[in-house]
Amino acid sequence: MEKALNTLVSSFERVWIDERSRDSRLAQRALQLFPADKIEFTNEIPGASHRGEMSAEQFNRSKKQLSIRPFDGYFFKRCPGASQKKVLNCCNSHVLNLGQQCNMNCSYCYLQSYLNSPTMVMYSNIDQALAELREMATLHGELPFRVGTGEVIDSLSLDEITLYSRELIPFFAEFPKWTLEFKTKSAQVDQFLDCEHAGNVIVSWSINAPQIIESDEHGTARLHERLAAARKCRDKGFQVAFHIDPIIWFPEWKEGYSFLIEQMTKLFSPEEINVISLGTLRFQPEQRHMMRERFGMKSYVTSAEMFPSEGNKLRYDASLRKEMFDFVLAQLRAKTVNGKSYRSFLCMETPETWISAYDKNPMQQSEIKDLFRPLPKLSSELVSSRL
Secondary structure, eight states: OHHHHHHHHHTOSEEEEEGGGTTSHHHHHHHHHSOGGGEEEESSOTTTTOOSOOOHHHHHHHTTEEEEEOOOSOSEEEOGGGGGTTTSBOOOEEEEOOEEOOSSEETTOGGGGTOOOSSEEEESOHHHHHHHHHHHHHHHTTSOOEEESOSSSOSSTTHHHHOTHHHHHHHHHTOTTSEEEEEESSOOOTTTTTOOOOSOEEEEEEEOOHHHHHHHEETSOOHHHHHHHHHHHHHTTOEEEEEEEEEOOOTTHHHHHHHHHHHHHHHOOGGGOSOEEEEEOEEOGGGHHHHHHHHTTOSTTTTOOOEEEGGGEEEOOHHHHHHHHHHHHHHHHTTOBTTBOOOEEESSBOHHHHHHHHSSOGGGOTTTHHHHSOOOOOSOHHHHTTO
């Protein structure tokens, strides 16, 4: 753990600490971890004068610059997929954003079309985030809220610096009907394994075929490292989930994803995996230029033939998507153990694709309909307006 932390700390060239964050727990920890010559206190937002899209060089450099500052908006909101329910089936998850940008470097990352900040950002005012959660939980603690922290930042890749997991896990223990999900491509879990929890914390991994991890998921943990970290979490009573997303075409894609499923199911029985989500490659049209500038044309992502599709994204042809989903689902169904199968769903896909893959929509599938059932109307107009 100490070696990994030292490697993480040394990966940053500069750390800016907002004067408003000077006395925060995060700033004090940064002062302990980073060399003094890397740290600068400031009253300005680094790069605030930047306007418009970043160049590929600026985006690459942003992953090595860290800004610690308060967040001035609301932390807690609905998953962005909820706004596309007319064209996509979306599960009813919520997000808690405690920072933005990722220190890993996947070629397909949607942040390339979303962010224009020249630094990574970690928000120092987690107390405000917890206060928002408590306000909602006090009103609606009996509802099955599912809250993830990995929308615009990896949930755990910087957690050894922030230790925010150690604040979130005890909070969710107070509200056992709520669920907290950490979503990551790292293997950094040792920092919270000793935390007492209520069995309502899911640690999930985005996993892929080893060939894709090697070619397109730069700076991430290897497949065996992610699975080993998941074993550690399972052994401590945390729930585990996996996201085989995005499924990416390459010449040996069937062999690659067969191997992936074999490795996963060899280590985890159906009862030990909360859910497996599946998705195929998709991205915003405007990020294609950035991807090609950063990764060239040798990537299986940047050279892929893509078509305008649902949610204003580029996707594979519908027939290829169907072939991929059918193949991966067949591999999973073949791994049924003692009559029990792995629970799965499609992420950010159309009702038509669902019917093709499962012969029914999510609400007709007893094993996953709880994920897609709309929450009852919230009683607080003040709180619900933030979502």
